[in-house]
Amino acid sequence: MNLHSLVAPGAASDPPCYSLAVNSWLCGDYLTDRWEQLQDALVEHVLITLASVALGLALALPLAILARQVPRLETLIVSGSTILYTIPSLAMFSFLVPITFLTPTTVIIGLALYSLTILVRNILAGLRSVPAEAIEAADGSGYSPWRRLTRIEMPLALPVMMAGLRVATVSTVALTTVGAIVGYGGLGNLLLSGVGTQFKAQILAASVLCVLLAVVLDVALMGTQRLLTPWTRVRGA
Amino acid sequence: MSEALRFLFDPASWSGPSGLGAELSQQLLLTVTALLLACAIGLPVALWLGHLGRGGALAVNISNVGRAVPTFAVLVLLSVGPLGTGVFGAYGRAGLATLVSLVLFAFPPIVTNAYVGMREVDREVVEAATGMGMRGRELFGRVELPLALPLVLTGVRLAMVQVWATATIAALVAGPGLGNTIQLGFENQDVARVLGGGILVALVALVLEGALALAARVADPVRRARSRSGVKAVSAVATPTS
Numbered sequence A: 001m002n003l004h005s006l007v008a009p010g011a012a013s014d015p016p017c018y019s020l021a022v023n024s025w026l027c028g029d030y031l032t033d034r035w036e037q038l039q040d041a042l043v044e045h046v047l048i049t050l051a052s053v054a055l056g057l058a059l060a061l062p063l064a065i066l067a068r069q070v071p072r073l074e075t076l077i078v079s080g081s082t083i084l085y086t087i088p089s090l091a092m093f094s095f096l097v098p099i100t101f102l103t104p105t106t107v108i109i110g111l112a113l114y115s116l117t118i119l120v121r122n123i124l125a126g127l128r129s130v131p132a133e134a135i136e137a138a139d140g141s142g143y144s145p146w147r148r149l150t151r152i153e154m155p156l157a158l159p160v161m162m163a164g165l166r167v168a169t170v171s172t173v174a175l176t177t178v179g180a181i182v183g184y185g186g187l188g189n190l191l192l193s194g195v196g197t198q199f200k201a202q203i204l205a206a207s208v209l210c211v212l213l214a215v216v217l218d219v220a221l222m223g224t225q226r227l228l229t230p231w232t233r234v235r236g237a
Numbered sequence B: 001m002s003e004a005l006r007f008l009f010d011p012a013s014w015s016g017p018s019g020l021g022a023e024l025s026q027q028l029l030l031t032v033t034a035l036l037l038a039c040a041i042g043l044p045v046a047l048w049l050g051h052l053g054r055g056g057a058l059a060v061n062i063s064n065v066g067r068a069v070p071t072f073a074v075l076v077l078l079s080v081g082p083l084g085t086g087v088f089g090a091y092g093r094a095g096l097a098t099l100v101s102l103v104l105f106a107f108p109p110i111v112t113n114a115y116v117g118m119r120e121v122d123r124e125v126v127e128a129a130t131g132m133g134m135r136g137r138e139l140f141g142r143v144e145l146p147l148a149l150p151l152v153l154t155g156v157r158l159a160m161v162q163v164w165a166t167a168t169i170a171a172l173v174a175g176p177g178l179g180n181t182i183q184l185g186f187e188n189q190d191v192a193r194v195l196g197g198g199i200l201v202a203l204v205a206l207v208l209e210g211a212l213a214l215a216a217r218v219a220d221p222v223r224r225a226r227s228r229s230g231v232k233a234v235s236a237v238a239t240p241t242s
Helices: A002-011 A028-033 A035-069 A071-086 A089-100 A104-128 A132-140 A145-182 A187-197 A200-228 A230-236 B002-009 B020-052 B056-068 B071-080 B095-119 B123-131 B136-173 B179-187 B191-219 B221-225 B227-237
Strands: none
Touching: A028 A035, A028 A200, A035 A071, A035 A104, A035 A145, A035 A187, A035 A200, A071 A104, A071 B191, A089 A104, A089 A145, A089 B136, A089 B179, A089 B191, A104 A145, A132 A145, A145 A187, A145 A200, A145 B056, A145 B071, A145 B136, A145 B179, A187 A200, A187 B071, A187 B136, A200 A230, A200 B056, A200 B071, B002 B191, B020 B056, B020 B095, B020 B136, B020 B179, B020 B191, B056 B095, B071 B095, B071 B136, B095 B136, B123 B136, B136 B179, B136 B191, B136 B221, B179 B191
């Protein structure tokens, strides 16, 4: 930033590299001049992503546990969520618009439904991966079904569940961009407005920030998982 | 809702160069072309690597990158870049940029599932086949590929769902397809158009998915021989997401 301010006075007569006349892909001036706009979009992106995944998780957990307890419902829940996943995001948003209008809620509900599919499958897979001996031992020790679920099954299912949460989060970061169609797509808004004006610096910056955000959230979740499951580290080593 | 249905059943909405009929056929053409191209390039490489047992990291990395990079960003980058200009034959405005992005996004599920499918073929079966004197091409064609086929086709199906969804978004970057109807509806605050377009897009997605699922069922040689293998095919679907 200091270097940039040193260079700027000499180049004052030249148009900035993000002006339409120059329109370069890589442009430091764009990052410094429009940083606030980028920051706002990034914050919106993070908030929409986190709200969607949180809502998806809040719905997926009880659904997966229900499917686990009532095998007859399992096919219904799994195939129902798979059908949701088949619906293209743009169509999903268009279904929600008459109900929730052009608000962030439309995007959040749509994206939560997508993460639901990934999460339900992985929570179920995680619960299935719990060794039968562990469950028998818990039953033998007189655990109630609820206590067995929260103390034995959930912790042991955590690695697979967290893998699903990571996939859901990374996919949601990418899909949030499509929310630009209703005006709430975080960095996607910059992509959509950039494509109309062929604004290359803005398009590249928004795309790179999207990927970086996905990587940062993925690493953060991986770290959380290591903290939550110290026993896997011992066994893994 | 009833207005959306009226929009869908009105012959006037289907006719013309930007009617539903033209947009639907454009999007179907794009989806099928992209899927065939991705299969033609991705499947041989993934199956061969799976046969050799090498390149596992490649398959995992491709699927991770595919998930983290937004399809929308790639569409925008390609359409503003050198590929974005002009009309590409029957594929319409910005058709080339759209086609290339669709092929790129068809790769991850196709490559990952084909590779994993080949690696998950029971090693004992492969050893037995080798013991019977099968080598290279014969082992691949008569043992590994038939056993890997359910997962390979699952990958193609996942890719198709992805390609169809991405082809819908293409409209936002001046591409062809049914997304244009939805976008026009958003611009004019025409809920019937938005909802009608959405219903059509979702319906075709479900029909395509169902058709491929059915085709995979019919094509599976093991399922035809033994109904028990259905269990394996279902559990395999969850593999790429975990």
